[in-house]
Amino acid sequence: MSMPIRHRLQPWLRASAAGLLLTSVIAAQALGAGVTREECEKSYKPSTGQPGKDVVWVPTNDPLVTRMLEMAQVGKNDLVYDLGAGDGKIAIAAAKQFGARAIGVEYNPDMAQLAQCLVKAEGVGDKVKVVQGDIFETDFSSASVITLYLLPELNLRLRPTLLKMKPGTRVVSHSFLMDDWRPDESSVSTDGAAYLWIVPAEVAGKWTFKQQRGDDRFDVNLAQTFQKLSGTVGKGTDDISNAEMSGNKIEMMFSEGDVQTRLKGELKGNQIEAQVTRNDVTSTFIGTRH
Ligand SMILES: C[S@@+](CC[C@H](N)C(=O)[O-])C[C@H]1O[C@@H](n2cnc3c(N)ncnc32)[C@H](O)[C@@H]1O
Known part of the structure; x- marks a missing residue:
């Protein structure tokens, strides 16, 4: 008497299912999944x-x-x-x-x-x-x-x-x-x-800023405590204010006589590339350290 097809297939099916389960557990473990x-x-x-x-x-x-x-x-x-x-x-x-x-x-x-x-x-x-x-x-x-x-x-x-x-x-x-x-x-x-x-970049020292397209220039002497900057402009008579670093970014203000100047820039390598605004006119200056 021959076994019905359903019964003859069962051991094979069982083996395949067990193999599949083991494979998926190993795969899950390898992927780090499964653990709660x-x-x-x-x-x-x-x-x-x-x-x-x-x-x-x-x-x-x-x-x-x-x-x-x-x-x-x-x-x-x-x-x-x-x-x-x-x-x-x-x-x-x-x-x-x-x-x-x-x-x-x-x-x-x-x-x-x-x-x-x-x-x-x-x-x-x-x-x-x-x-x-x-x-x-x-x-x-x-x-x-x-x-x-x-x-x-x-x-x-x-x-x-x-x-x-x-x-x-x-x-x-x-x-x-x-x-x-x-x-x-x-x-x-x-x-x-x-x-x-x-973490602030380190910028203490004497800098000369020259206008990129023009003849304007000014000197800044910077002291630094962490991100806070202080210092003077020109011949040392005018103080800078609101001056600080944020990473490589620098900001400061100063006035020479009646003229208010705002500088916003970034330290790139050894230079500061800055946008300098005076009397509502903004131009690019490049600062180099002495
Ligand atoms: C206040 S728990 C903060 C844990 C986690 N950073 C958080 O905020 O949920 C400080 C942890 O630092 C570990 N620890 C203490 N001294 C250490 C050291 N010298 N090096 C590495 N880990 C240290 C302690 O075992 C503890 O787990």
Whole structure:
């Protein structure tokens, strides 16, 4: 008696189905899919306030994470470093909400592993990495945005390194300031306080600005404290005012006699290319340092 076709096919079908399931599990694992936040937290569940190497773990609340990344104007071309990354939430949000690449640096190995698991659970493994390491021994010079939730004294320890970063690099800190390096922007709400700094280019010294299409010229002697500029124009009798750097961008005002001058420019290599407005007439000047 011959077996009905349905029964003869069953073992083959079963084998194919099992093979397919195994293949998709392996593929899902390879893609980092399939793992959930709950599964990540099963292996390690940190508690708020637990000790860390230089500072305890307290996560930044979600609205403030978004606010910090908005203040830094994070976009898809950015590389965000979160120094002291905890469970990786800032790095994950930078990728998920703003399309950026991000690297979290976390000292606690269990926490770093949890963060890596959460990166996969959130499906951003292609954009986000969390590395186990000490922020004071990590080279983060390739970052275009730095996020911090540390302590005032740790911000101060990082400050010399931050100030050497590429002009225009944005630094955002939850709660804590940088002593006399005043923030370029502050946001204080019920979610907490966030502060933004833009690493300023270094422009202190004597500059001569020459009109590009004309014979006009003037000298400026600049002193610089972080992003704030002070100094004099011409023979040193007229002070500049409202003068500051934002990354490579420079702005200042001064008056010579009755004539008010407004300068807006950008440091490009060794020169400042500036639009200078006097008596409602704007022209291009090129500044060179002596
Ligand atoms: C206040 S939590 C902030 C976590 C995360 N950035 C956030 O805002 O949600 C600080 C984190 O820094 C970590 N940490 C402390 N000292 C560190 C160091 N020297 N290097 C790297 N991570 C450190 C702690 O383990 C903790 O997870």
